[in-house]
Amino acid sequence: MNLHHTLQQTFGFSSLRPGQQQVIEQLLAGRSAAAIFPTGSGKSLCYQLPALLLPHLTLVISPLLALMQDQLAFLRRLNIPAASIDSSQGWEESRRVMQEVSEGRIKILMISVERLKNERFRQFIGRVPLSLLVVDEAHCISEWGHNFRPDYLKLPQYRQQLAIPQVLLLTATATPRVIEDMQQKFAIPKENVVITGFYRPNLQLQVLPVEEQDKAAALQQLLAEAPRSSTIVYVTLQHSAEQLAERLAAAGIPARAYHAGLEQDLRKQLQQDFMQGRVPCIVATIAFGMGVDKADIRRVIHYDLPKSIENYSQEIGRAGRDGNPSTCTLLGNRAGLNVLENFVYGDTPEPAAIRDLLGELQQAGPQWELMPLRLSNATNIRLLPLKTLLVYLELDGIIEPQYSYFADYRFKFIKPREEILAAFQGERQAFLRQLFDGSPQARSWCQVNFEAIRQRAGGERQRVIRALDYLHQQGWISLESKQMIEVYRVLQSGFDPEAEAARLHALFRQKERSELSRLEEMIDFFESDDCLSRRLAGYFADHQAPVRCGHCSVCAGRPARLPAPALPPLPAPAQLEQWCRALQQEDGTPLSTHSLACFLCGISTPLLNRLKARGKPGFGALERQRFGEVAQLLASPPAG
Structure with missing residues (x-):
């Protein structure tokens, strides 16, 4: 062919x-x-x-x-x-x-x-x-x-x-x-x-330095110039999307909020309304993006700093796909920079947490069954870093994945139980009857008890799941599964846990430094004195873009300097101690400096979630400060 x-x-x-x-x-x-x-x-x-x-x-x-x-x-x-x-x-x-x-x-x-x-x-x-x-x-x-x-x-x-x-x-x-x-x-x-070239001649890249308190008014003014022009406004937080969309709608600009916290059906409807022009402006978190292949988006506005140059590039890449002029504007300041930095630190597990995970692995025997969420809570390692750790252990030949399965299944009848049974005969009908009998019903949902079914009908787990899947596909029951269990084969358990924990922690620290330097590169890009279009293309290895595009804010003679907010003064040692004292572990064990810094900077960790830290007065009290400085403050002995 x-x-x-x-x-x-x-x-x-x-x-x-x-x-x-x-x-x-x-x-x-x-x-x-x-x-x-x-x-x-x-x-x-x-x-x-x-x-x-x-x-x-x-x-x-x-x-x-x-x-x-x-x-x-x-x-x-x-x-x-x-x-x-x-x-x-x-x-x-x-x-x-x-x-x-x-x-x-x-x-x-x-x-x-x-x-x-x-x-x-x-x-x-x-x-x-x-x-x-x-x-x-x-x-x-x-x-x-x-x-x-x-x-x-x-x-x-x-x-x-x-x-x-x-x-x-x-x-x-x-x-x-x-x-x-x-x-x-x-x-x-x-x-x-x-x-192929990253330079897009129809995109006008604009960086508009704006103080944090003036951003909403600046956004409203930008949108009022063409209120029905197809626009995406990107924000970091879900509640920002809601508040801004309400403010814009009250000012007569037809805007709607879109974020991961909305019901799936509503998100689908909003995306469809935007694609067909019924909603001209979407105020969205980065949950809005995949599958948005609309040719005539005229404006992409970053209300908050993006997470990286790569995210910025992907998000502005949704503008002007029809080749017509489109504007990509950042309402820029440094107010959110410390928050972005702080989340990087929150993803680095402490050496003690890594040792706890390795201890669980060494005690597991030849097969290690783990529930990611439970292990995350037990070791105080967030889910993404936990997955990364498991992969590092695989690549090092310590464990090998076998399979995963859901621990819990439940279902509710859509078609009456007896009607379902009547659709089968002989042994299959008898097996289904035992399956139903072995799944006690609480209100509308039936909890599947695999052990009870095995004893009643000799039904192995896989056969029970196949039967439930079949009934669900027929539309006769509604089926839900939860609590994923991952099963690994342990290939070597005689390693030195201290040395392995140190090796793994070093990998995370290296990644942490890389993430922080990416944030610095992003600020450097937005504050560039050189053509923004050329700088962006060069970042992605495209050196064919013109030296001056002629249509970005730098080429228009407006290079940006992003205003930095005045940092509030650090608290007195007595105030710091009061906040930290309110956060106690059940057994009275003192929290590590890292955990206390996460608490004060408003970074959730499994341990802080368990201690209901969000409800304590000190949670996030220093979120505008730099994590490293807060950790240093906590580690320093009080003066005198």
Whole structure:
């Protein structure tokens, strides 16, 4: 099948965009490649077209279920045999997809990286001939990139285990350091990395220095110039989104708030209303973004500092996709900078917490079953750093993932119990009756008691779950599962816990320094005396942008200096002691300096949540101060 014939007949395109042809030709020549293309420039076609021409299955790793479903819907519209195995499916549907993959009827299979933690899935996919591994949002693999996903670190290892001949890495946001990291991890030569220009001549980048107390009025003034122009306003906090949207609506600017705290149906409706122009302005947290492929967004306004240059680039990348002039404005000051810094510190576990985790591992025996949330609370390590620690232990050959399962299942009847039973006969009906009898009902929900069912009907856990999945898919019951348990094989437990804890803590400190320097780079960018468009392109390894774009705030003669708020004075030692004394552990053990600094800076940790720290007078009292200075203050002995 000819490349251009397939491009035209299947996808309806007469030619490829810049960069696409180069990547696709490398893949068809049997080489691995990386495509570093800006948002909305056709990265997906770089694997979709070769997948039809390569002999075996293309396995795609996608970080978000919503992205996966969007891409699958597109492929199915083109009659391309593609499928996913994901958390929204029941057992029967997953089994059907696996059968079609085994028979060679699927050309593209999409999964999350976490699916590869399942030993049975690894064994299954290991028996399937594979042509290509595609890693979407490939910057997630690098600890020096944004949106780092610990499980992505294991992809080079999985690629080796599964003997996948070629790899394609896709991302819109990779700095030279991240590109180099990706190349090394997958042994991709420099000449196989294709970077298309990041410079977008239609985007006008504006940095507007504004004092914190004046930002709402400045935003209102900006929006009033064209109240019905399609606009996204990005904020950090959910309550900021609500308050600003109310203020704008009261001023006659049709705006709505969007954030992760809203019901899923309302979020869907808001996104649809925005896409179709019924709501011209959305005030949103970063929860609003994926799947927002609207061509005529004229303004993207950052009301608060973004988390990084990468986040900023992704968010402004949603403006002006139709090629028409669009404005991207930051209402800038340094008021939120300490808060962003403080959250970086909150993600570094203390050495004692890491030792506690290693102690649990050494006591586990040959198999370690853990409930992430419970382990997080027991060791005082937040969930993301905990996942990162587990991956570090895997990469060091100490543990190996086997599978995961839900500890608790419950269901409620949609169709009457006896009607469901009447649909079956003989042994299957008897088994279902025992399953129902072994699931005591409290009000409307029935709690599944696996042990009781096993004793009554000899029903093994997997058979019970398959039966419940089937009934749920038929729409006869509503099924819920919770409390995920992850199972690891312990490969070595005789390591020195002190040395291992020190090694792991050093990795986190290195990552902490990297995150803090990324925040500094972001402030340097917004305060640049050089053309913003050129600086942004250069950050992402594109050195082809013009020296002066002529349409950013620097080129207009307005380089910015972001105003810094006056810091309130540090409290007197007596006040500090009073706040800290109010926070006591149940057994009277004194809290570490790190935990007390988190408390005073308003950073939640599992331990502080357990101590109900949010309700204490000192929580967040010093959130505008720098974490390092607060920790230093706590560690210093009182004068005199």
